[in-house]
Amino acid sequence: MNTRRAALPILLIALAACGDDRAAPQPIVPTSIAASGGTGQTAQTGSPLPTPLTVLVTDATDTPVPDVVVAWAVVDGGGGVPATSLTNSAGLASATFTLGPVVGQQRAQAQVSGLTGSPVVFTATATQEPGGTDLSVVSGGNNVPERFSSDLWVHGNYAYSGTWGFREDEGNTLKVWSLGAAGSPTLVESIIVPEIGTVSDVQVSDDGQLLVLSGEAGTNGGIYLYSLSNPAAPSFLSSALVGEAGVHTVTLSTIDGRLYAFASRNPGFPEEEATDPALLIYDVTDPEAPTLVATEVFPERDYGIHDTFVRDGIAFAFVWDNPGLVIYDVGNGIRGGSPSAPVEISRLITATNGVCCGPSVHNGWWFHNPVTSERRYLFIGQEGAATIGSNSSGDIHVVDVSDLAQPHEVAFFHLNGAGTHNFWMDEERQILYAAYYNGGVVALDVSGTLSGNLSGRLLSQVKPGGTGNTFTWGVQLANGYLYAIDMLSGLWQLTTE
Known part of the structure; x- marks a missing residue:
């Protein structure tokens, strides 16, 4: 019997079996959300903050997770933010926070249900627009x-x-x-x-x-x-x-x-x-x-x-x-x-x-x-x-x-x-x-x-x-x-x- 020829089908079968054992790519599962930028800003009432609020979404290994829907909401102060934004390839999602009419602290939050750190609350300070200044x-x-x-x-x-x-x-x-x-x-x-x-x-x-x-x-x-x-x-x-x-x-x-x-x-x-x-x-x-x-x-x-x-x-x-x-x-x-x-x-x-x-x-x-x-x-x-x-x-x-x-x-x-x-x-x-x-x-x-x-x-x-x-x-x-x-x-x- 030609053992070399007999071994070849066995080898091919083994390789095929190995191929079948390879797992399909697993989806990245988001686990955490945290502030990444835009904290502690100050602007006049009724105006947008100069820097967008930004959060970072990551998985259990701290790998950024794209395509996650982040829900935004105003906590107090009467301002405005978009309802949602989507994380990009770097795991970042941003929103522009326009301050409301209340002087003092105003807050907005970013939320993804089930994630550690959610909701992320941002605090900004609203100041009064300077009174009429006419030199x-x-x-x-x-x-x-x-x-x-x-x-x-x-x-x-x-x-x-x-x-x-x-x-x-x-x-x-x-x-x-x-x-x-x-x-x-x-x-x-x-x-x-x-x-x-x-x-x-x-x-x-x-x-x-x-x-x-x-x-x-x-x-x-x-x-x-x-x-x-x-x-x-x-x-x-x-x-x-x-x-x-x-x-x-x-x-x-x-x-x-x-x-x-x-x-x-x-x-x-x-x-x-x-x-x-x-x-x-x-x-x-x-x-x-x-x-x-x-x-x-x-x-x-x-x-x-x-x-x-x-x-x-x-x-x-x-x-x-x-x-x-x-x-x-x-x-x-x-x-x-x-x-x-x-x-x-x-x-x-x-x-x-x-x-x-x-x-x-x-x-x-x-x-x-x-x-x-x-x-x-x-x-x-x-x-x-x-x-x-x-x-x-x-x-x-x-x-x-x-x-x-x-x-x-x-x-x-x-x-x-x-x-x-x-x-x-x-x-x-x-x-x-x-x-x-x-x-x-x-x-x-x-x-x-x-x-x-x-x-x-x-x-x-x-x-x-x-x-x-x-x-x-x-x-x-x-x-x-x-x-x-x-x-x-x-x-x-x-x-x-």
């Missing part, structure tokens, strides 16, 4: 014809403004304004600061007893402190000088019961560490004897540090293109820092957005939202190329700093034909007011979750001096009005209603 001029203006105006600070019934560069006269003057019963500004005093060419920043302490200004463009650059025991006539107390490099801005902040001045020193010459741009921190608790307690140098010399914003023991330094935004613990406790020993937390270079000539990280405001209790957003001004009285450029960049160690940019606002400078916030109403040089003053709705292009959030705009006579440096809310300081046309009183 318009009340009084003031065309009141500093001999000098370019710079920064502004209002406290009580007085305002204080700086002067910049050279117009008919040098910008070495602090202007003092009385605000009348109706808030209208009247110039009452002009104080010359010797051997400088620009008073570039002004601030008054919270108790109204001390004024500090920064001086640059002269041999006596530095910070200057004045008593406001008579707010109409500031009296000189002391100075901390850095020489010709000068100080561009200065910020006051009380930390652990002591008053500090955070000064932005410009780059000087010759190029060495002693003249590098730097954050200088002075203890000015005794304003007659300011004491330098810390120096943070930026050897990159990329224009230098332009401004600071200090709140809750966190200092934000705005250092142009490189290193951009630098965040320090100066008394908050998260990194053990203090004013005398700042500890760096993180850095970020914001986007250029096609603006000449780089990120140009200029100034900022850390928004503490009283409606949502979030401290999520840092607004950063980008000061691009400009010509006084003619044109300017630069956007507002929105950075998520909910994790101070991992800041990341999430949104921006662009105004065609103009660039931003300093700004102020009405945090209660969730409105940012920004000086926009030749664009005047804008009001921007910053309520809710911010993402992408914020051009649709522009509430109002005004050019206080009119076209050709507007180049607005800064703004401040005070006494129920918005005050604007304009390089060309001086101090203005605006209404926001």
